[in-house]
Structures are given as structure tokens and as C-alpha cells.
Amino acid sequence: MRFADHTFDLPLDHDRPGGERITVYAREVTADPGLPWLLFLGGGPGFPAPRPLGDEGWLLRALRDYRVLLLDQRGTGRSTPVTRRVALERGAEYLTCFRADSIVRDAEAIRVRLTGGEPWTVLGQSFGGFCTVSYLSFAPEGLRAALVTGGLPGVGTDAADTYRALYPVVAAKNQAHYAAYPADAAQARRVASHLSANDVRLPTGRRFTAAAFQSLGNLLGAGDGSARLHYLLEAPFAGAGLSDAFLLAATELSWSPVANPLYHLLHEATYAQGSGATGWAAQRVRAEFPEFDADDPVYFTGEMVYPWMFDDDPLMAPLRGVADELAARPHWTSLYDVDRLRANEVPLVAAVYDTDMYVHRDLSLRTAALIGGARVWHTADHQHDGLRVSNGEVMSRLLEMLSSQQDFV
Template sequence: MTRYVEIDHVVPVPLDHDRPDGERIAVYAREISTDPGLPWLLFLGGGPGFAAPRPLGTEGWLVRALRDYRVLLLDQRGTGRSTPVTRSVALARGPEYVARFRADAIVRDAELVRHAVAGGRPWTVLGQSFGGFCTLSYLSFAPEGLRAAMITGGLPGVGVAADEPYRALYPVVLQKNRDHYAHHPDDADTARQVAEHLRSTVVTLPTGRRLTVEAFQSIGNVLGQHDGSARLHRLLEAPFVGGALGDAFLFAVSDALSWATAANPLYYLLHEATYAHATGPTGWAAQRVRAEFGEFAGADPVCFTGEMIFPWMFDDDPLMRPLRRVADQLAERPRWPALYDLDQLRANTVPAVAAVYDTDMYVPRDLSLATAATIPGLQVWHSTDHQHDALRVDGERVLSHLLAVLE
């Protein structure tokens, strides 16, 4: 276990950066270092709506990073120990408030944190998943704040409508289903029995959430992780007890669905908005595009879905149901601010590297590669050996490779 010093930082920032004298919120960051003389590395994690990881000292990427950097783990606005956006806050403040918690605002927060914590010195940023989206926004709007940029599993398509990432991802999800059933053929019959039971019986999870066929399908989100197929297989081992779905299965399903919980309402509310780049309404893009793929509509075998937020998720979850109207208003928002400056990206001079995973189920490979081709100085590590969670699973190797590319 790596021994290090932790220091807490809290920086006040404007809710609306275009109105610096208006309402203010707080942003929290945790500094971790073994040597205060080292340069800074800002870590931007996944989301939207998730706090920075709470380190235990055994994380491979962090152990590697601490050899060369002081690491700053940012609780992105609205999460963790930053001023939180809870369900009650989102309901009371409404869509205009929630809309101010996207990547463009996170980057402007980070710049204020850089001046307050790092003395204004440029730093290196490491963005994982949604943190990579934020890193691309950083390269767009504040490249002067960066010495270098690293992205893992989070290089988004730019200049595309919200439909396009989902249209690219559904085929990847379908292939993950085929691969799973090829390795575990008996799971097809088990999943079919569960789906038939859910069509005829009202089943409620321990959280109070209704387990519908669609909700059951959404546990397929695990298939995008390195051990996801094995985890899904274990979940489907023995779902029934005496003709009903057993408690062990229902608790396991609740755990498998924990990637989207009421504890992180920003994830529910802003997931599609991460693809809204100066375009019109997202209009529940994941739901709309799903209709183009009939395999997900009652097909045999059951086709599990991936990282998509659907409107029915608000209806089936009593904790999120009050926010359905806010979600609809965000989906219908006629125009969003730009998340990227395409001209600036085409003129980029910041050394950058992105790990793009060949079968990433959350960020479409082809859109990532298309973006990379437009950014000078951005090198790509196109890995066929890793899944989206590579930084967590094989962090020391992944980060070492990215740092070597930057040298």
C-alpha cells in the first residue's frame, strides 16, 4: 500500500460562470501526494454525477501516478463533497439549475481550482470515461491550463447529434450479448424464463423499484466490463425459488442496477446531455434509437441493454419518479451551449494521448477515432486487449503506457 499525504481543498465557484458575481457553489478536491515538489495531475473521473474515487492506496493507476505527480481528485460540481445536487435540490431548482452541471462548467471550475490550489501553474489532466469528455472540453476552452492531457475510454465524438453515439453503441451491445450466450448458452433459457415471469407478475426490488422486463434487460450494462459476462452468468445461476424470483436474485439485480441510482440524480438527468453539443433537443435519444434495433424488443434470446437512460426508469423507480418532469424538460431543451470548440481542437498544441478500446461498450470506438483524427498532437493507443474499465483493472500498465507515449 502506498503511503501518502491527503489534503482537502474547497474552492468557491460561480454557479453560472458567465455571471461571476451571482450565486456561488463550492467545489471540493482531495490532494494526494508523496512529494509536494512534484508537478500536478488532475484526475477527472466518470459520470456525470459521480464523485471522485476515494483512494485506498492500492489503486494501480494512482500508485503509478504518485511516482511523478501530486494528484488532485476533483469532486465534479454537484457530486461528493462539492455542493451536491440531490433529488430534492433537482426537483426544487428545476432543469435550468441542473443544466449548469455539464462538462463545460466543470472545466471552468477546474481552472479556478488550478489557480487556487496549484498557483496557476499548468497541470496534466487524466480523464477516465466522462472525465475524458471533460478533458476534451478542457482542450477546447482552456488549453493554456494544460501541460498535457491523457484520456482513457472517454474520447467522445464531436460535431455529431445525440442519436449517433447510441446508433454506434447498440450494435456493440448486441455483439456483447452474442458473445455472452456463446460462452454461456444455458443463460438464454434462464433469461427467457425470467422475462416471461416479469411479463405476468409484478415484481418489486428491495429498493422499491419495479423490476420490469426492460429493467431486467438493463443489467446488461455489466457486459462492458472486463468480468461482466462472468458476473451476468453468476447472477442468472438460480434466479427462482419455489416458482418466484428469490431474494438473493433480487438483491443481486439491485446491485447490478446500481450504476444508475437515485443517489446520483445528475447521472439520470444529464447522461444524454453529455452528447448535446450546440444542437437541438436530445429527445430521449437512447429510447428513440433503440426502436431501430428490433432485437431489444421482446426478442428471443433476451437482449440485454447497456449504458442508456430511458424515460421509463423514472416511472419505475419511486425515488426518481418525481423528477420525470425535470428529465423531460431537459430532453426537450431546444439548444445547449457548446461542449467543444472545434476550431480550437483543430489547432491544438497540447501534447495529448487517448486510450481507445476496440470493443468499448460505453464510448463508440469509431467516433473516438474520428475525433482523434481531427486533433493535432493527439496520439491514440488503440487497444484490443482492454475493456472500458481498464484504468481500474490494469491501471499501472495503462497509465505507464500513456505516459510513455507522451515522452
């Protein structure tokens, strides 16, 4: 692999090109500089592009056909990062410029500069797939082809309906976990009971409540997540209290709002468009699923952002007002153009994972049926992290689909 750094001076608001500017960074990875470009859009919101170490199977496979551009989406990594201090100082209005529609316009400005105007191929993983469908909606002329893994969004589905679809999937993941590791039910119940009765703090100073413990269920969406949760629960106590080792491990496995404020502030906004506030949808909809409030068994939650995640962290508590303002925002820009997606002529291939805990299978398949010419590999062989952990298998399958005329729907 050979690497090159690229930085681009771009408008904060593309509708105001003469206004405030930001820097957007991307890392070029090549084995053959004569190959066409592939833009990689990773998960999020709020996560930078992966930093290659040389053993990434999907990337090694991609480099046989492409020169790859790993984009730090605006606000992440080296792209004018949005830290908690920036979010607090600039407020909610500033953060509305960091959604998929702005990321697509960044990509288009970058494409023109790097390719001289030639279209390129995009690979979207998870939230990067959401961005890819926005790309097909607003700038399909910039795309030669599109590949998506675990990231076909529910076009036309709001945040509340998305969580109504996902909570049962998370419940099924819990049931599968306890079936595989029956003794974990008693351990989880003991930990949750202890946390409900005591003021426990993580090494960062963040309150570790029963709800925070339940949020470790975000692990269950990965291929090895159930095993990792089991190992965490093997020996959580030292005497009458939780062990330092357990609390340190819980800290590492938690998605801290401090490390990724954009993720927590904009997560529900990834589903928002047109009129209607998200209104802390995950919290509201959870009330419809009382099994997540029971204590026998304790059900872990998934990729949901709750108000307490700000309240319980002394570093993030000042941002609660910004989070509330975003949750109450009544109007958002559109992220998808249904008519344009129906008329799509850009080759699109997508992997849809049957028990994906983060992007619901049925919503993804519905979107695939909507987009003109989309071809789908619907598989139960991988979880949401299939692209990263399959040693190039998922990437190879998508590229085979792209080059084949076979209908995979």
C-alpha cells in the first residue's frame, strides 16, 4: 500500500460558498495509481475513516481494482473535528451542517478536483450507505457505481418507526445471547441490581447506572459481540463491589459521548427530513417495549441514544441543551429524493444482513425495491460488521455482483 494525504478547503454550508470554510481530509491508498477511484464512506455519524494497518481484507481486495480514498467525513478525524467544546460553543444550528447531504456535497467537490470530473465508485458501510443513497438522490452524475454494506436506510421512515422496527431485533439478540450463555442471565441481573442500589462511577467519572450497563448491548450487533459480552460478565465482582477490571472493560466497550459527540448529537437526526422533530425517539419508543425495563432477564439495548447519556457524564452534561434543541428541531433538509431513486440508472449492489441490529433488514429491502436497478445480496452469513471481519469475502461478493448481470434480488 502507498499512502497520500489530501486536504480540501470547502464551505461549511454549500449553499453559502462565500461564507465560513472548513477543512476536509482524505487519505489515498493505492497499489496501482492507474486504477479508477473508489470513495469509501464509513459508519457514523461522527466516526473518522479507518486508519489502515495493512491487514484489512476488504481494502486489500478493493486495491486490486481501485485506488481508494478514505474520507474523514466532515467533523471527524482531521476534517475540522467537532469536539464537545466546539459543539457547545457553536450550538445546534452549526451541527445541522454535518449530515449526509453535506457529506455528499463535500464528496462531489473533492471528486471534481481529484478525477478532473470523471465519475467514481462509492462504497458505503452502515451510515456510509445512508450517505450513498443520498448521493444517488442528489448527485448521481458523479457516480460510476455504488456499493453498500449494511447501510440501505429506510427511505421515508422516521426515527420513531426505525426504532419500532429495531427494538424487536435487539430483543431477539438478547434471547440468542442468553440461550448461548444461560449463566449470564444471573450475572447480568446481579450487576444491574447492584448498579440500581449504588452510585457507581467509571474511571472517567461518568455514572455507571443500570441503563448504562444495558447500553453495552450495542456489542450484540457484531459477529463476535455476544462472546465479548459473555467474557465481560464472567467475573464482574470483586467482593461486594464491581471490580476495577470490570469497570475498566465497561469503559472501553462503551461508546463515550466525549469521544464521539457528533454520533450522540446527530444519531437520531440521520433519520430526520422534512417536517417533524425526532423528539428523543429511542426513549419514547422504548416505552412500547416493556421487556427492556424488566429485571429478569435484563435486556441489553442497542444503537440507541438516550437523554441520560448526557446527564450522567460530567463532561457531556453541558451539551444536554444542544441535544434537546436538535431533538426538538421541527424542520430538516431532505436526505433522499424518491423520484430520482426510482429513476436511478447508476449500478447499485448492496449486502443486506438478515439479523442486522443497526439497520433493519425489512427497511433495507424495501428501499432496494424502490431504487431502480438495485441488486441485493440478502445473507444470514454475516452481521453488520461483515465488511470489516470477513477477510475480503463481502467485498469480493459485491464486486462480483457489480460485474455480473445476474439478478440477486
